[in-house]
Amino acid sequence: MGYKLSIQTPSAEEQLQFLHKIQRLLDEGQFTSTYKFALLIALADLSVEKSDGSGAEMVLNSREIAEKFIQLYWRQVIPFPVLKGEGGILFQNTDHQAAIINRITTDYSQTTCGLMSWMGNRAEYRKLVTDVAGTVRDMPLWRLQRIGNQIDDFLYENIGRGGEITLRSGVAYCMRQFHGQIISMVQGVWVQWIRKIRKNQKLLGQSTDLADFLFGSERNALSSYLPVLQDTQSNHCFYCKQEIKGSGEVDHFIPWSRYPVDLGHNFVLAHKSCNGSKGSVLADIPHLEHWQERNEQYGDALVDFFDDNGLVHDLPSSNAIVSWAYEQAEHAGAHLWSSRSCDLMVADHSWSQVVG
Numbered sequence: 580m581g582y583k584l585s586i587q588t589p590s591a592e593e594q595l596q597f598l599h600k601i602q603r604l605l606d607e608g609q610f611t612s613t614y615k616f617a618l619l620i621a622l623a624d625l626s627v628e629k630s631d632g633s634g635a636e637m638v639l640n641s642r643e644i645a646e647k648f649i650q651l652y653w654r655q656v657i658p659f660p661v662l663k664g665e666g667g668i669l670f671q672n673t674d675h676q677a678a679i680i681n682r683i684t685t686d687y688s689q690t691t692c693g694l695m696s697w698m699g700n701r702a703e704y705r706k707l708v709t710d711v712a713g714t715v716r717d718m719p720l721w722r723l724q725r726i727g728n729q730i731d732d733f734l735y736e737n738i739g740r741g742g743e744i745t746l747r748s749g750v751a752y753c754m755r756q757f758h759g760q761i762i763s764m765v766q767g768v769w770v771q772w773i774r775k776i777r778k779n780q781k782l783l784g785q786s787t788d789l790a791d792f793l794f795g796s797e798r799n800a801l802s803s804y805l806p807v808l809q810d811t812q813s814n815h816c817f818y819c820k821q822e823i824k825g826s827g828e829v830d831h832f833i834p835w836s837r838y839p840v841d842l843g844h845n846f847v848l849a850h851k852s853c854n855g856s857k858g859s860v861l862a863d864i865p866h867l868e869h870w871q872e873r874n875e876q877y878g879d880a881l882v883d884f885f886d887d888n889g890l891v892h893d894l895p896s897s898n899a900i901v902s903w904a905y906e907q908a909e910h911a912g913a914h915l916w917s918s919r920s921c922d923l924m925v926a927d928h929s930w931s932q933v934v935g
């Protein structure tokens with residue numbers, strides 16, 4: 580018959596209701612571990628990285644979700660640092676340590692160069708994903724949407740078994756639309772929850788940097804990207820194109836504050852002053868064009884370098900994140916930064932002609 584279902588984007592009222600339901604899950608849901616928090620963050624990230632921005636349904640499997648769990652928890656199995664004595668791994672479960680933490684700790688203790696290099700260790704990494712995916716299926720996947728005795732499966736049909744879910748129509752759309760808010764809400768509750776666990780209290784004391792410890796900061800290991808960026812940019816600034824004297828700074832093209840996930844293609848080399856001036860604002864359209872050209876022209880060199888150094892990359896995901904970020908800026912009427920002028924431009928729809 581060849582007719583196509585028309586996909587409707589959720590109305591403003593439905594979007595607001597969606598946010599209320601997420602808030603309700605966090606307020607009233609039962610949490611014996613932090614898995615449900617990790618699951619919500621995974622669904623929000625995957626909605627940005629995999630969906631096309633329409634209101635369509637989206638199928639996700641437990642391995643994709645498990646990879647997001649591993650990225651989230653990998654840094655959290657490091658012993659929490661204390662001033663005196665030995666630190667310890669924070670408890671992520673009310674009575675015993677969470678299985679995923681124990682499983683990741685096993686792999687973590689065998690590597691000295693971080694997750695990215697462990698991912699290059701294909702057989703071991705695949706096994707880790709399989710094990711974590713098993714726990715995701717057994718634990719949070721079919722329990723997330725339960726509040727008390729009730730199930731409100733507004734995110735995906737709660738069939739209760741298997742490793743595949745289909746996000747309902749409009750869910751990926753709302754997750755993309757409110758990504759920043761959802762991540763902040765979930766991280767806030769996660770931090771409070773870790774603090775409340777009695778076994779963590781001795782370790783934590785009065786420390787105020789728990790959120791930074793759990794969820795990282797943009798200063799992580801950016802120097803890994805320096806060699807390939809210096810090479811492909813001939814040590815010139817990505818933004819103002821002038822030579823860089825000294826080493827320059829590795830900049831997140833889409834600022835970390837907007838999307839705190841490190842994928843290789845998001846990095847460029849810039850002057851400290853250009854990087855500082857750009858701050859957490861999106862670069863304007865000519866810079867976006869330059870970013871696309873860079874990825875085309877040096878695609879092979881970048882990918883070879885990322886692979887050789889175990890740095891996570893996925894160009895389709897990076898493009899999806901860029902589209903999402905500029906679309907959000909357009910809808911918000913946000914300003915875009917330019918290295919050529921102090922006048923900030925207002926974002927319009929022209930980004931859509933640039934992103935491949």
Ligand SMILES: [Zn+2]
Nearest residue numbers: 816819850853
């Ligand atoms: Zn510059």
